[in-house]
Amino acid sequence: MSERGAIREFLLAFADDEHLMGQQHTEWIGVAPFLEEDLAFSSIGQDELGHAAMLYELVLELDGIEPTDTAVDTLAFGRPSHDYRCCHLVEYETKDWAEALVRHWVYDAFEAMRWHLVTGTSMPKLAAIARKALREEVFHTRHADALLDRLLAAPEARSRLLAALDAVVPMVPGLCEGTAGEAVAVAEGAAAGPTAGLLEPLLVAIDRRFSAAGLDGRSVGSACVGGPSAGGAANGQRGRTSRSPDFEPLMARMREVLDYDSEAVW
């Protein structure tokens, strides 16, 4: 893989994760537990979609395409599914708000680490986006932490959140899976290290976050190993080139209006 191609894959994975995570937050607007949460999810969703748009622009620039809104949308919505580089965690259709909250916390903990990987990147535009995003991530993490602090202290909520953790944790290795050629991108200075290097600190962070309230015998680390969707090659993401069963229905929903009339400008 060329150096440009390796950097492109790295950026595309980042952009696709942000896009689908933002998309998933939009599903919770108006149906969160109370009005303040509707507002929070909406605001966080906008931030993530904004990051996605800026990252897609960088991909387009690498491709030598002018990054207009139309070009961004073509890239964001118009690829065959095997050309997406998102992880299964952001494709996952949550079953309840507990899963949405746990995923929100886990994703944002990972996202902050990922942005830190690129604050010293050789790509000035990416570094600028990282600085902006990290300012926003402080609020995202604070939001999820504030809720978890209180909810984990309540017995029923705690048991729901631990069940949600059981659903989310097996997808964590996939979240930290890099793209093909990532070592080349790192060697080129696009990032300070590989995405896979974030798995260990992320698992430690998850354990610290949830074990304070007791994990009832769970081990966050071992939940990632050996399960049906455990990390690395075993989870079938193949360098983020495979899609989970939730991807196609999600993308069909996202594309419904676009597919109504391919000539249309909306």
Add this chain to the structure above:
Amino acid sequence: MARSWATMEDFEAFLDGGGLVEADDDMPDAYRRAVFAFIEMHANSELMGALTERDWIPKTPGLRHKMAVLAKTQDEIGHGHLLYMIAADLGVKTRTQMLEDLFAGKSRFHNVFHYRAVTWGDQVAIAFLVDAAALISQQAVFKNCSYGPYRRILRRIITEEGFHMRLGEDRMMRIAEGTARQRGMFQESLDRWFWPALQLFGPDSVPDDELLRWRIKSERNEVLRDRWVQRFVPMLQSYGFTVPAPDLRWDTEAERWDVGPIDWEPLRRTLAQGGPDSARRIGEAADNWQHTAWVRAALSDGNGSGA
């Protein structure tokens, strides 16, 4: 400092003199209940409007377009949030009681949100026609409203609703300049939403309407409705769409558009929670509320922040 009035005549004289009532005033109970009911319905409508739009947010065609639509819906929920706060300050119901009454089908919200948005064109029609109707109503209330907290919050709401209407107009213009399929979709949306939007203003005000007497509202329903008709009929026509009013005519003498007789039966049905989408809308909202009760229970700390 809290004020009080010995008689309703004194209170009405205060209102007639342009007085502004504040939350801690010892206002007559009838006024308190009337202003509360009005704000509660406004708050409910902001929330149910957000739920109506929600069905299409994940399908918004375009990344930055979706961010704009999200910002709009966030504004609507934010309006609901502010309105529920000032309604709760009146001491008639808590915010939780208002929401639970809404989800139990016991309280009202605007007729338009008893309908379902079935295409993206409907989403645009709501942002364009319905937000404009709401804006016309709110501007009229803001102009002279006697309840201070509501009037101050309306200033912000009106500013934001103006942006929403412009967003809707911009999207409508793209469709108007778009493909035959897009235009066809939007014409069908107009056919569905024109009359409900027009009926949002309600039937003609009754002569002794206490909302007008107490300056909770400042203009009659039929005046506001006509303002909307005179603005939107020519605008829709100028973009090449057909106004779905078979008896529509230009009154050359009065130099104004007349939409013909209005069938109020659909409005009456929505007021009785019997609109085309009332059962689903309220039922789904009630289910969501129930499914997330555990969060509110866990966060409940006596100050209402969890509900």
